[in-house]
Amino acid sequence: xxxxxxxxxxxxxxxxxxxxxxxxxxxxxxxxxxxxxxxxxxxxxxxxxxxxxxxxxxxxxxxxxxxxxxxxxxxxxxxxxxxxxxxxxxxxxxxxxxxxxxxxxxxxxxxxxxxxxxxxxxxxxxxxxxxxxxxxxxxxxxxxxxxxxxxxxxxxxxxxxxxxxxxxxxxxxxxxxxxxxxxxxxxxxxxxxxxxxxxxxxxxxxxxxxx
Amino acid sequence: xxxxxxxxxxxxxxxxxxxxxxxxxxxxxxxxxxxxxxxxxxxxxxxxxxxxxxxxxxxxxxxxxxxxxxxxxxxxxxxxxxxxxxxxxxxxxxxxxxxxxxxxxxxxxxxxxxxxxxxxxxxxxxxxxxxxxxxxxxxxxxxxxxxxxxxxxxxxxxxxxxxxxxxxxxxxxxxxxxxxxxxxxxxxxxxxxxxxxx
Numbered sequence: 437x438x439x440x441x442x443x444x445x446x447x448x449x450x451x452x453x454x455x456x457x458x459x460x461x462x463x464x465x466x467x468x469x470x471x472x473x474x475x476x477x478x479x480x481x482x483x484x485x486x487x488x489x490x491x492x493x494x495x496x497x498x499x500x501x502x503x504x505x506x507x508x509x510x511x512x513x514x515x516x517x518x519x520x521x522x523x524x525x526x527x528x529x530x531x532x533x534x535x536x537x538x539x540x541x542x543x544x545x546x547x548x549x550x551x552x553x554x555x556x557x558x559x560x561x562x563x564x565x566x567x568x569x570x571x572x573x574x575x576x577x578x579x580x581x582x583x584x585x586x587x588x589x590x591x592x593x594x595x596x597x598x599x600x601x602x603x604x605x606x607x608x609x610x611x612x613x614x615x616x617x618x619x620x621x622x623x624x625x626x627x628x629x630x631x632x633x634x635x636x637x638x639x640x641x642x643x644x645x646x647x
Numbered sequence: 648x649x650x651x652x653x654x655x656x657x658x659x660x661x662x663x664x665x666x667x668x669x670x671x672x673x674x675x676x677x678x679x680x681x682x683x684x685x686x687x688x689x690x691x692x693x694x695x696x697x698x699x700x701x702x703x704x705x706x707x708x709x710x711x712x713x714x715x716x717x718x719x720x721x722x723x724x725x726x727x728x729x730x731x732x733x734x735x736x737x738x739x740x741x742x743x744x745x746x747x748x749x750x751x752x753x754x755x756x757x758x759x760x761x762x763x764x765x766x767x768x769x770x771x772x773x774x775x776x777x778x779x780x781x782x783x784x785x786x787x788x789x790x791x792x793x794x795x796x797x798x799x800x801x802x803x804x805x806x807x808x809x810x811x812x813x814x815x816x817x818x819x820x821x822x823x824x825x826x827x828x829x830x831x832x833x834x835x836x837x838x839x840x841x842x843x844x845x
Binding site: 437438439443446447449450453507508511512514515518519521522525526528529532533 | 650651652653654656657659660669670671672673674676677679694696697700701704726
């Protein structure tokens with residue numbers, strides 16, 4: 437029966453949503469279910485052919501003036517049409533969930549360094565179009581933050597910091613950074629006692645770790 | 648009822664028994680017989696997204712704006728006739744009357760309230776609406792009780808972030824999808840309130 441594959445897809449999407457609701461960790465996207473989507477699309481083109489056929493039949497019947505079968509034809513037409521709409525809705529809902537998750541990934545990662553930090557493992561779950569989407573969405577965030585809203589750290593935490601100064605450990609070499617209190621040379625595995633607001637960005641980018 | 652809402656999409660997929668009022672060739676795939684004919688009087692389980700349109704659209708003259716209506720005026724039956732789905736049937740309603748809290752709503756239908764809402768909207772079934780509202784009222788108190796208790800246990804740690812519905816109590820396993828949302832909201836509200844009070 438038409439629409440069953442699409443139902444499977446939505447159930448999968450629902451599971452993804454629940455998993456992401458449950459864990460407090462970073463948003464994760466499962467692998468794009470290419471095979472299922474492709475099969476649904478096949479179904480859609482089949483339905484389209486059916487619909488075109490029925491529409492043609494209806495026209496022919498109307499021309500011949502035989503009105504007896506018109507409601508039956510309409511029923512066939514409707515059923516196919518509704519199956520088509522249903523498949524469309526399921527596909528869109530699936531894609532919308534993924535798009536939403538990608539949005540929150542971009543926000544979590546502060547809209548920067550997306551392609552760099554993600555390059556291998558995580559990106560394989562996305563299709564090419566989705567990778568483009570993610571990249572462009574991240575660019576949009578960066579653009580917005582460097583534009584009129586440059587003074588506000590939009591992706592900063594909403595909870596006020598408990599301490600002004602924190603201990604951090606360097607995870608990756610990052611060269612020298614300059615702060616009000618002097619210059620730090622970030623060498624891997626060294627530790628510093630620095631002002632939190634100075635290093636916030638570096639923590640988000642994964643160079644430093646708060647201890 | 649957003650277009651992209653997954654719960655809404657899933658609710659639309661729940662099946663309702665329908666009786667065909669017309670013989671329609673070529674719809675056999677609904678019955679698992681591709682290419683076959685569905686004869687008038689056959690009862691099939693159709694998903695709601697299909698049934699609710701077919702049951703409302705009138706077979707004669709619809710969509711032609713007065714053109715064909717005169718000739719087919721007497722034939723105003725819809726394509727199918729929906730029958731009450733099992734989830735809203737007398738058996739379940741009897742259970743609702745007996746003990747709302749003991750009813751395993753999730754087992755009856757994971758989207759029970761959404762389905763009941765559709766049904767009430769379609770058929771203006773006031774009696775059903777009243778019963779379901781009563782059911783919710785009873786269960787809401789219970790849900791809130793559990794949410795408060797759960798919030799007190801996992802109190803300050805944010806790790807119990809509202810989603811610990813993993814069979815901590817048999818009652819919580821009986822919540823339908825919408826009720827789970829209510830439970831999460833209640834838990835969050837409770838946590839926020841206690842944080843504010845501190």
